[in-house]
Amino acid sequence: MRTLCSSTLIGEFFVIGFAGLVAMKDPDLTMGTVWTVSGIAMFLCVVLCGMVTRPGGVALGWVLQIALVASGLVVPMMYVLGVVFAGLWWASVHYGKKIDEAKARFAAQADAA
Numbered sequence: 001m002r003t004l005c006s007s008t009l010i011g012e013f014f015v016i017g018f019a020g021l022v023a024m025k026d027p028d029l030t031m032g033t034v035w036t037v038s039g040i041a042m043f044l045c046v047v048l049c050g051m052v053t054r055p056g057g058v059a060l061g062w063v064l065q066i067a068l069v070a071s072g073l074v075v076p077m078m079y080v081l082g083v084v085f086a087g088l089w090w091a092s093v094h095y096g097k098k099i100d101e102a103k104a105r106f107a108a109q110a111d112a113a
Contacts, residue, residue, distance in 0.1 A: 001053065004093075005058075005061065008088045009045045009046075009049050012068065013045040015081055017038065017042060019078055020034050022075050023038070029074070041071075048060055058093055062089070069083060070082070
């Protein structure tokens with residue numbers, strides 16, 4: 001699960017950075033505001049890569065997905081990208097758990113043999 005979720009989060013890291021570049025063109029937003037919000041979100045992506053397997057890590061990932069979709073209020077294309085990454089996050093968590101369970105089964109069978 002860790003590999004799949006971390007890959008999704010690193011992809012989001014770059015998408016958030018590019019969305020920050022687009023948001024800078026909004027005359028109602030200051031550059032400091034854009035990069036503070038984008039920087040915090042990008043930092044969370046990196047930190048969550050290490051927290052995915054810890055308690056609450058997946059839940060924090062979902063919070064980040066919701067924030068990514070909500071960023072569509074500032075950059076409308078982020079609605080689409082947020083939904084895409086939320087789907088990738090779901091798939092990473094869902095199939096990552098299945099892969100971890102299969103690995104554990106195979107390891108148990110190898111130990112028994």
